[in-house]
Amino acid sequence: MAMLEVSRLSISFGGLHAVDDFNVTIEKGQLYGLIGPNGAGKTTVFNLLTGVYKPNEGIVRLDGVDITGKNTVEVNRLGIARTFQNIRLFKDMPVLDNVKVGFHNQKSYSVLTGILKLPKYHRTENEMNQKAMEILDVFGLASEAAVKAGNLPYGKQRKLEIARALATDPKLLLLDEPAAGMNPNETAELMDTIRFVRDHFDMTILLIEHDMKLVAGICEKLTVLNFGRVLCQGETSEVLSDPAVITAYLGE
Amino acid sequence: MSFITYLKDGISLGAVYAIIALGYTMVYGIAKMLNFAHGDVIMVGAYVALMMLTKTGAPPIAAVLVSMAACTLLGITIEMVAYRPLRKASSSLAVLITAIGVSYLLQNLALLIFGAGGKTFVNVVSFPSVSLADGQLNISGTTIVTILVSVIIMVSLTLFVNKTKPGHAMLAVSEDRDAAQLMGVNVNATISLTFAIGSGLAAVAGVLLCSAYPIVSPYTGAMPGIKAFTAAVFGGIGSIPGAMLGGILLGVIEVLGKAYISTQVADAIVFGVLIVVLLVKPSGLFGKNIQEKV
Amino acid sequence: MNQNNQSAEIIKKIQSSTRRGNLITYGIVLAAYIVMQSLVSTGHISSLLKGLLVPVCVYVIAAVSLNLVVGISGELSLGHAGFMCVGAYASSFFTNAYGDGLPNWFRLILAIIVGAAAAGLFGILIGVPVLRLKGDYLAIVTLAFGEIIKNLINVLYAGVDSNGIHISTKSAMDLNMGPDGKQIIKGALGISGTPRLSTFTAGVVLIIITLFIVQNLMNSRAGRAIMSTRDNRIAAESIGIPVTKYKLLAFAVSAALAGAAGVLYSHNLASLSTAKFDYNTSILVLVFVVLGGIGNIRGSIIAAVILTVLPEMLRGLSAYRMLIYAVILIAMMLFNWAPAAISWRERMMERLPFGRKKRTGEED
Helix, strand or coil: CCCEEEEEEEEEECCEEEEEEEEEEECCCCEEEEECCCCCCHHHHHHHHCCCCCCCEEEEEECCEECCCCCHHHHHHHCEEECCCCCCCCCCCEHHHHHHHHHCCCCCCCHHHHHHCCHHHHHHHHHHHHHHHHHHHHCCCHHHCCEEHHHCCHHHHHHHHHHHHHHCCCCEEEEECCCCCCCHHHHHHHHHHHHHHHHHCCCEEEEECCCHHHHHHHCCEEEEEECCEEEEEEEHHHHHCCHHHHHHHHCC | CCHHHHHHHHHHHHHHHHHHHHHHHHHHHHHCCCCCCHHHHHHHHHHHHHHHHHHHCCCHHHHHHHHHHHHHHHHHHHHHHHHHHHCCCCCCHHHHHHHHHHHHHHHHHHHHHHCCCCEECCCCCCCCCEEECCCCEEECHHHHHHHHHHHHHHHHHHHHHHHCHHHHHHHHHHHCHHHHHHCCCCHHHHHHHHHHHHHHHHHHHHHHHHHHCCEECCCCCHHHHHHHHHHHHHHCCCCHHHHHHHHHHHHHHHHHHHHHCCCCCHHHHHHHHHHHHHHHCCCCCCCCCCCCCC | CHHHHHHHHHHHHHHHHHHHHHHHHHHHHHHHHHHHHHHHHCCCCCHHHHHHHHHHHHHHHHHHHHHHHHHHCCCCCCCHHHHHHHHHHHHHHHHHHCCCCCCHHHHHHHHHHHHHHHHHHHHHHHHHHHCCCCHHHHHHHHHHHHHHHHHHHHCCEEEEECCEEEEECCCCHHHCCCCCCEEEEEHHHCEECCCCCCCHHHHHHHHHHHHHHHHHHHCCHHHHHHHHHHHCHHHHHHCCCCHHHHHHHHHHHHHHHHHHHHHHHHCCCCEECHHHHCHHHHHHHHHHHHHHCCCCHHHHHHHHHHHHHHHHHHHHHHHHHHHHHHHHHHHHHHHHHCHHHHHHHHHHHHHCCCCCCCCCCECC
16 A cells, blocks of 8 residues: 555645645655646645645545544644744754654643643653654754754754654655755765665655755656646656756756 | 714814824835824914914914924924834834834823913914804804815825835835835835824814814823824724724724713723724725745 | 763863852842841831732742743733733632631642632733734734733632632622632622732742743753754744744743732732733833843842832822833833944943943853
């Protein structure tokens, strides 16, 4: 069974079809790319998948479960985590707490347990700390655990956002332009990290990206979106050599 | 008294709230700050007019003009000294608290100069009253002038904002301050102008308020200020017709509530209506609902 | 394995720095208590200052609890006095109606529980509808609720007889009480004759309990969830945090603690009226929070103490004192918050030979 199955997904804002008849199927463990020119509706697709917007039409199935129309919090609990194009960290909280807050629905104790610092509080906090440091280590952020997230350099903020998303133990990870604003070295490093995340956490990943080197380098399959509609989809190499895709990107 | 009489009183009080609310809504819309001291500028305006009338024997119109000039100057000064340095502060609460400090300052200055007791205000309006429906409905000159003035102010403000260059600059600054700056709008001057207009209007409101309720004390402006802010929120903050409608509705609800329900809970009713309106329409009657982009 | 050790080391460092911060706050409160208490017992304290001891505790608790909403949960509330009012009235009613003959300390504890519970309940009732609003809209609605509470309590009459509690909003006559009835809440006249159970010691204990609740909450799962909704609501939802639930939790806990402050206040005075609980008091408490540093608990305490004592200290200047207070407030706000003033301070600090280095991002 596919990890993500989207069919006929559509939404319009004031008559404008932002996303129209969008279909995609992503298998478990796949690294899938969503590309297209600016304004093609890529982020809108993410917002539809994560319940920020309610679709006018269509069905979204995650691991066989219908999640269409569920709100953001429910969608995350059911297994989708995401990052944002314009980074959204908890910038006044330390790096460590940015990850720990991601464990909210995995490792829990009551409010009263927390206030009274009962044994369960210490036990759970220790588990959280250990696990959070493990995740931070994957992204090379462990030594900055005490730093306020807002004070991290840009590239590390992007990585922390991925780390936080992983902390929610998702089945599907959505990355919105993870390489935006990175230099070629950082991008190359990020590609390794994304691959590592997929293998190490056995993750299914859907990413939006403009950096064609990254897309060609790590994505197994692609969907190209143009004016809210699927222009083309399939194996990465086939899609990237499709004349229609080249026209869409370069113009007539 | 009949319902119509109460309604008339409500509209008259509401017109004063509307004038104050116009000042609030402009300052809020353009400087993006809650100017808690706005109500106290009303009080200053009333005192200045009163001093002009009693100490110098100036004609009413001169007293009003001097009061407006004084408040305009006061508004610009307050903005420059107390608010402008905090415009880029890391929290918008900083300027709010400073505004509260300015409010304390104005109240206590007045307390020091004029004493705590209320002073009787001299009605500046020498407009004849009108009798309608065989003398059953008597509309005082003050009421007529108050309503007229508020309508004139609303219309001229709308024209000013939409038809003049400084007005367009205000719209631009309220929309996006940084972009306006980049487009060559003088943001500081625009915000100063906004404070000038808002404070000038506060002076007018002060004179009209104290003409209708002829006592002025250092705390005269505080509650009307809060009510007018409520009115501005009620109508949709940033909206000129919204402030007008919000002010009038608030005045009517307050007067009718006092007349038919209870004097003591009239304020509770006013605030209750505000809450209901905001819960149904979170950005007020005429407010724009802006959703954060994800 | 080396990596694991390093991680454990970092965690330990973070934990001990949080613990140290919390302990310093408790330590300051206890030290202040010991100093004041020894001044009182040796008689080296003016009756004016002595009379301020309990009110200072009231405002400290109010400020710390408001900081939970403003600083930790990031919502502007201007109705805090309303919750203090509910706590004050509910507990004074309770103390006057029941509890004759019980030891004083036990009566006070009961009163605090009743007042905090009543205010917490109001916090939930008000929070559920209004927390959907944001920013200044929330501020004006909380201000409105504070005024409504004050207004309604002003027309409230209540008493107790052998049949139970009687309540009316019209007059004392409408209570229809039996011959053994005792009228307690008398409309605009409020409540009089409440035994003065509040003491400085009780106030300090209540401060410590408030700090315990707020600081531990901040360092727990719920506290992190609350702070995440403050820093970025959309991101918080995206990782499965039910935002409204945690905003409400902060609001209700804050209201309950404000209620406890109200209990301390009402059991320090022979007569209680709503006049003290208007929006000016809400604003005053907000001033403490902002001046002390938004989200900074220790700052709230210090600001509340200084700004409560300052006007009284300036009493010698009679008419000028509130004027000076206002000028100091404006000057302190500009000095603490204006970007120009902040960078000037930093330059001065760097120039000092033993000055602190420019602050890095680590902790605060």
